[in-house]
Amino acid sequence: MCVAIPGLVKKMKDGKVTVDFNGNEVEAYAGLVNVKEGDYALVHAGCVIQTLKKDEAEEILELMGGLEG
Structure with a gap:
């Protein structure tokens, strides 16, 4: 089972986005869904x-934060 946390889309370029997951920036392909800068996104296997x-x-981030510790 996989658990995905939302990240904030910071940049878009050439069909790819940079998504910020609590300071960890990840590049992902954006061709499967409509996405724009400022959106929150779930990423799996390198794709939004x-x-x-x-x-x-x-709400998801708050719930996941409660699981830490």
């Missing part, structure tokens, strides 16, 4: 698979 509204992303 879903975008989320800000409140949805923040």
